[in-house]
Each structure stands twice: as C-alpha cells, then as structure tokens.
Amino acid sequence: xxxxxxxxxxxxxxxxxxxxxxxxxxxxxxxxxxxxxxxxxxxxxxxxxxxxxxxxxxxxxxxxxxxxxxxxxxxxxxxxxxxxxxxxxxxxxxxxxxxxxxxxxxxxxxxxxxxxxxxxxxxxxxxxxxxxxxxxxxxxxxxxxxxxxxxxxxxxxxxxxxxxxxxxxxxxxxxxxxxxxxxxxxxxxxxxxxxxxxxxxxxxxxxxxxxxxxxxxxxxxxxxxxxxxxxxxxxxxxxxxxxxxxxxxxxxxxxxxxxxxxxxxxxxxxxxxxxxxxxxxxxxxxxxxxxxxxxxxxxxxxxxxxxxxxxxxxxxxxxxxxxxxxxxxxxxxxxxxxxxxxxxxxxxxxxxxxxxxxxxxxxxxxxxxxxxxxxxxxxxxx
Numbered sequence: 566x567x568x569x570x571x572x573x574x575x576x577x578x579x580x581x582x583x584x585x586x587x588x589x590x591x592x593x594x595x596x597x598x599x600x601x602x603x604x605x606x607x608x609x610x611x612x613x614x615x616x617x618x619x620x621x622x623x624x625x626x627x628x629x630x631x632x633x634x635x636x637x638x639x640x641x642x643x644x645x646x647x648x649x650x651x652x653x654x655x656x657x658x659x660x661x662x663x664x665x666x667x668x669x670x671x672x673x674x675x676x677x678x679x680x681x682x683x684x685x686x687x688x689x690x691x692x693x694x695x696x697x698x699x700x701x702x703x704x705x706x707x708x709x710x711x712x713x714x715x716x717x718x719x720x721x722x723x724x725x726x727x728x729x730x731x732x733x734x735x736x737x738x739x740x741x742x743x744x745x746x747x748x749x750x751x752x753x754x755x756x757x758x759x760x761x762x763x764x765x766x767x768x769x770x771x772x773x774x775x776x777x778x779x780x781x782x783x784x785x786x787x788x789x790x791x792x793x794x795x796x797x798x799x800x801x802x803x804x805x806x807x808x809x810x811x812x813x814x815x816x817x818x819x820x821x822x823x824x825x826x827x828x829x830x831x832x833x834x835x836x837x838x839x840x841x842x843x844x845x846x847x848x849x850x851x852x853x854x855x856x857x858x859x860x861x862x863x864x865x866x867x868x869x870x871x872x873x874x875x876x877x878x879x880x881x882x883x884x885x886x887x888x889x890x891x892x893x894x895x896x897x898x899x900x901x902x903x904x905x906x907x908x909x910x911x912x913x914x915x916x917x918x919x920x921x922x923x924x925x926x927x928x929x930x931x932x933x934x935x936x937x938x939x940x941x942x943x944x945x946x947x
Contacts, residue, residue: 577769580643580727587611587641588777594790597827600873604824605786607864609779613791614640616798622646625683626653630707632680635714636723639791646723647716647792648680649799650707660806660937661796663822664703664715665789666722668814668853669696672763673756675722676715679703688756696812698923706810709930710939714796718818719784720763720770728762738765771854781854782821789822797828806830806937808876810929812921813837813888814855820867823876831936832874833929835881835921836888840866840900843893851888868897872904879911879932881925885918 578584594610596602617637624633633649651659666676671692677685678692681704685693693699703715717723731739742761746753753761767781774780789809797804808831811819816837823832839848841862849857864870871878880901882894898912911932915925933939 575730575732577732578726578773579730580725581641583641584773585777587614588779590614594787594825596825598873601824601826603864604821604870604873605783607861608783608786608821608858609774609777610783610786610790610825611779613787613794616794617791619795619799627683628681628704629653630681630704632682632704635795637791637795639788642719643724645717645788645792646675647714647795648676648682648703649712649714650680650703651712651801652707652710655710655712655801657801658803658806659710659712659801660808660933660939661799661802661804662706662711662713662933662937663789663793663796663807663809664706664713665809665811665815665818665822666715666718667692667696667812667816668855670764671756671760672721672725673759675717675724676703677717677722679715686756687754688760696919697921698926700923700926702810702812702921702926705926706930706933709934711933711937712796712799712802714792714799716788716792718788720767720781724788725759725763726766726770728759728766731762731766732769735762735766735769767854775859780858782817782856782858785818785855786821786825789818790826793822793826793828804828808832808933808937810933811835811837813919814853817856820871820878823874823878824870827875829874829876831877831879831933833879833881833932835925835929836883836886836919838868838880838882838897838901839889839893840868840896842866843890843896848888848890848893866897866900868900869904871901871910875909877909877911877932877936878905879913879929881929882912882914883917883919884914885916887919 622634677689681701810833812835816834
C-alpha cells in the first residue's frame with residue numbers, strides 16, 4: 566500500500582483533542598501548603614480554569630434517599646456526569662462526602678457503580694458485586710445522614726475516551742483479545758470490549774499526560790478537586806464538614822485529595838496502602854498508572870504522603886489482598902502509626918481479598934460520622 570492510500574492514523578486521544586491546550590494554558594493548581602504543593606507538582610495537577618455550572622438532569626426519591634443526576638463541563642473533553650444522594654427527609658446542612666470510584670479495570674462506567682439508580686447498567690452491577698460486596702456505597706452512605714456526591718473522573722464513564730476507532734497500537738492489542746474471545750467461545754458485551762481497549766489505551770493516556778507535564782493521577786485529581794468544590798457549594802451541604810472515601814484506586818484518590826485540599830477533614834483509604842518498596846519486583850504489574858506516577862517516590866513513601874495533610878485518616882487493609890503483600894501493608898501501618906501519634910490515623914486489618922466488604926463499609930461510614938460530627942448518626946448497618 567502506498568503512502569497516498571494508507572489509512573489516516575486515528576486520533577490517539579479521541580474525545581480529548583482539546584486536552585493539550587487546556588493543560589498548557591491554565592496555571593497549575595495552587596495548594597494551601599508547601600507539602601501539598603509538592604504533591605500537586607509531582608502529579609502535574611492543572612488548576613480548574615473556572616468552577617463549572619452544574620445542571621440537574623433528573624431527581625427522584627426512593628428507598629429513603631433523594632438522588633439527583635448532575636452534569637457539568639470542565640472545559641475540555643466530555644461533560645461529567647455525577648450523582649448527588651442525600652437523605653429524603655434531611656433538614657439543615659449535612660456533612661458532605663465525596664465518594665470516589667475504583668479503577669477496577671472498568672472504564673466503561675464510573676461512579677454509577679456507587680449509586681442505586683432506577684436502571685443500573687450491567688457493568689455497574691458487576692463492579693458492585695465484585696468489589697463492593699453488592700452495595701451501592703454512595704447511596705448507603707447517604708442513608709446514614711450524609712450528602713454524598715459521586716462523579717465520573719477523567720477517563721471513566723461519561724469522561725471516557727472515544728475508542729470507537731482506536732489508535733493503531735490499541736487496535737492491534739484489542740484484535741488479539743477479540744481473537745482469544747472467539748477461540749474461547751466468549752461473546753463480549755459492549756462494556757467488555759471497551760474495557761479491553763481502555764486497558765491497552767491507558768499507556769497512551771499516560772504517555773500523553775507525561776508529555777504535557779501532568780499524569781493520569783494528576784488529571785484524575787483535577788476532576789476530583791473540581792467535584793469537591795462543587796460539593797462544598799451545594800445547598801444543604803456544610804462546607805466545613807467534608808470527607809472522602811474510596812476503595813482501591815478510589816482509595817488512592819482519597820489519599821491524594823486529602824493532601825491536596827484542606828477542605829477534606831476525613832479520608833477513608835480502603836485496600837490501597839503499602840510501601841513502594843514492597844511493590845518491587847513482583848507487584849508492580851498489579852497496578853495501573855493511577856498509582857505509579859513517575860518520580861512520585863522522590864517525595865517519600867506512599868504512607869508518608871499522609872503527613873502532608875491535616876485530615877483524619879482511616880486506612881483499611883485486607884490481609885489476603887491480591888494486589889499488595891502483607892509485609893508491605895504491615896510496614897505501611899507502622900509508618901503511619903509513627904507519623905500520626907496525635908491520633909489522626911486509624912488502621913484496621915480485615916480478612917479476605919481485594920473487596921470493600923459490608924463490615925468494612927460499616928466501619929468507614931461510622932468513621933466519617935465521628936470525624937465529621939454527624940449530628941444524628943444512624944446505627945443501621947448495611
């Protein structure tokens with residue numbers, strides 16, 4: 566085939582062609598403390614150019630909570646979809662919680678895995694069953710008396726890249742996966758097909774981010790900081806009582822957000838704590854670019870980053886977690902105990918694998934209720 570008849574090379578960042586200009590034009594995020602600024606600079610977090618206008622798409626009350634689907638446009642890429650969930654009979658300002666979805670190898674969906682919706686997509690139901698013990702974390706937290714915002718982050722759900730015509734490297738890897746499915750007699754769903762492509766495409770996203778002076782984690786933090794500002798400004802939310810909770814990749818986001826923003830008073834980090842050294846050499850491949858930002862270790866070890874925040878931390882460890890060695894988790898726990906002798910750290914160890922179990926979720930919500938001074942905490946367990 567001649568150069569003149571060769572197919573045009575597809576966009577490697579389809580749906581985000583305006584991303585490079587956005588990152589290069591606005592100033593970097595300005596943190597409140599030098600320690601937080603160092604993390605922001607290491608991740609390459611862009612400043613949110615302006616607080617976006619929030620649109621309410623629909624609102625329904627059922628099973629004791631009112632759920633509102635929101636949307637906003639951050640100035641590049643697709644618009645963000647989010648859900649605000651709050652008690653149906655709430656009165657007065659409520660403490661606010663940002664519920665941060667996991668990576669999960671599922672970028673077709675995002676925060677929908679955390680919310681009970683009138684109609685749940687099968688990919689959200691699968692993520693909930695596999696990682697959250699069947700519970701909708703945001704909805705269950707709202708039932709206990711919080712205003713909970715759960716949003717799709719950069720590259721997930723409504724903010725996912727358009728991979729309908731994937732770049733050539735991604736397309737080649739995807740075709741190999743499809744061939745394996747055919748050989749095995751598997752008929753993939755639309756979500757399966759997209760998630761396979763997105764797994765390969767994450768390298769391209771990370772390379773692009775690096776070239777632009779940011780990172781996958783930095784771009785996700787950008788979206789999380791915008792969502793936090795939106796939550797803080799919503800009617801009926803007490804901006805002085807804000808927390809965040811996340812499992813797995815969401816736990817890493819929870820830690821980073823607590824460092825980057827002094828608005829966070831309490832942070833739950835579930836199944837996302839170890840030492841960087843313990844990831845070498847066998848566990849590096851278990852994790853995505855969301856954790857492994859180039860140069861991050863220069864700031865200190867992963868647990869040491871919490872010392873850059875004034876938030877209260879609950880860190881939950883799963884002893885049989887497939888993604889972290891037990892000795893790494895226990896070493897991180899010792900580091901955290903040493904760093905936070907003021908009682909601002911609580912660490913708990915749980916049996917089982919990489920799952921946010923019902924009992925762990927109960928503990929997390931109770932922790933947030935105490936740290937954020939929930940005036941009428943419910944004792945109803947999940």
